Amino acid sequence: MLAPVDDVVAWGESLDHLLECKTGQLVFENFLRTEYSEENLLFWLASEDYKKITSESEMKAVAKRIYAEFVEVDAPRQINIDCVTRGEISKNLSQPGPNCFDRAQRLIYGLMENDCYPRFLKSDIYQALLEQQ
Structure with a gap:
C-alpha cells in the first residue's frame, strides 16, 4: 500500500x-x-464518529454500542481506562451527550501518543x- x-x-x-x-x-x-492494541485506535475513531451524530436516538444507540464494545469491564475490545472514567461513562449512558466519551478519548489519545x-x-x-x- x-x-x-x-x-x-x-x-x-x-x-x-x-x-x-x-x-x-x-x-x-x-x-x-x-x-x-488496536482497540485504542478503534475506540478513538468510534468516539470521533460519535461526536458527529445529531440524532438523540442514534446517539443513545451508538453510545451503548461503544460502551459494550470498548468500555465495560470484559468488553471484547476493552480499553485501558480508570474506573472513575468508566463509571462516568456508565452514568452518562441514559442521557449520552456529544461529549460522553471525551475524557476516555483524551486518556486513550495520551496512551497512543506516548506509548x-x-x-x-x-x-x-x-x-x-x-x-x-
Whole structure:
C-alpha cells in the first residue's frame, strides 16, 4: 500500500497528522494489531464518529454500542481506562451527550501518543513506507 510521500513523512511529525489521514489510520491500525492494541485506535475513531451524530436516538444507540464494545469491564475490545472514567461513562449512558466519551478519548489519545505512536515510528511497517519514498 503506497501512500503519498508527504503523508508518510507528515505521519512522523505528530499523531494528529497520522490520524487525519485515512491511509495513516489503516497503517497505524495494522501496526497496533501486531501489538494486540488496536482497540485504542478503534475506540478513538468510534468516539470521533460519535461526536458527529445529531440524532438523540442514534446517539443513545451508538453510545451503548461503544460502551459494550470498548468500555465495560470484559468488553471484547476493552480499553485501558480508570474506573472513575468508566463509571462516568456508565452514568452518562441514559442521557449520552456529544461529549460522553471525551475524557476516555483524551486518556486513550495520551496512551497512543506516548506509548504506541513512538513505537510505530520505529516499526518496520513505518520504516518500510519511508524507504519506498
